[in-house]
Amino acid sequence: AADDCTLAIEASPLDAGAWATRGRAKGAAGDAQGALADCSKALELDPSDAGAWRVRGSAKLVFEDFEGALEDLTEAIALDPEDARAYSIRSSVLLNLGRRLEAVEEAGRAAEMPDGRVLVPELDLDEEDDLLDDGGSIDEDAGLEPGSGPEAGGGGDAAAAPAAGRPPRPRSRL
Numbered sequence: 001a002a003d004d005c006t007l008a009i010e011a012s013p014l015d016a017g018a019w020a021t022r023g024r025a026k027g028a029a030g031d032a033q034g035a036l037a038d039c040s041k042a043l044e045l046d047p048s049d050a051g052a053w054r055v056r057g058s059a060k061l062v063f064e065d066f067e068g069a070l071e072d073l074t075e076a077i078a079l080d081p082e083d084a085r086a087y088s089i090r091s092s093v094l095l096n097l098g099r100r101l102e103a104v105e106e107a108g109r110a111a112e113m114p115d116g117r118v119l120v121p122e123l124d125l126d127e128e129d130d131l132l133d134d135g136g137s138i139d140e141d142a143g144l145e146p147g148s149g150p151e152a153g154g155g156g157d158a159a160a161a162p163a164a165g166r167p168p169r170p171r172s173r174l
Helices: 002-011 016-028 032-045 050-062 066-079 084-096 100-112
Strands: none
Touching: 002 016, 016 032, 016 050, 032 050, 050 066, 050 084, 066 084, 084 100
8 A cells, every 4th residue: 555655646746645645554564654754744735634643643652752642643633533543542642641540531532432442441440550451552553562562571672661650662553
């Protein structure tokens, strides 16, 4: 898909939709840097693309730019208040910022939406420090894979290990 979009971009470099579509394809393939660059270009050309804001916010989450991710995801939600994925990813960002109660609220908003149930696992609210059931994530769609971090034997090096008390950072899809 990214190759087809590249051809479209070469033919029409001012086509914001082609940039956004290629950014989404790169994000789905795990290329956070490519998704960030392409969605940034798409948003320069057309700042009304909620999906481009969401994907760029997801990419910023990968690079641990939590404030930037929060800004982008907030814009995505302002443009498309029915995007359960944006709420769910924003929940992950809020967790990384230490804003647990807001994260739970965002996860709840995502879960209330028609497609949100598949994005958000049940949260165990009985334990203050156990907001993530199994050390996994609020949102696999953000690229977080439960049990895939180095602490779970999923590979990676010590530098990639999450800080104590923080969920693992995204590893694959955006």
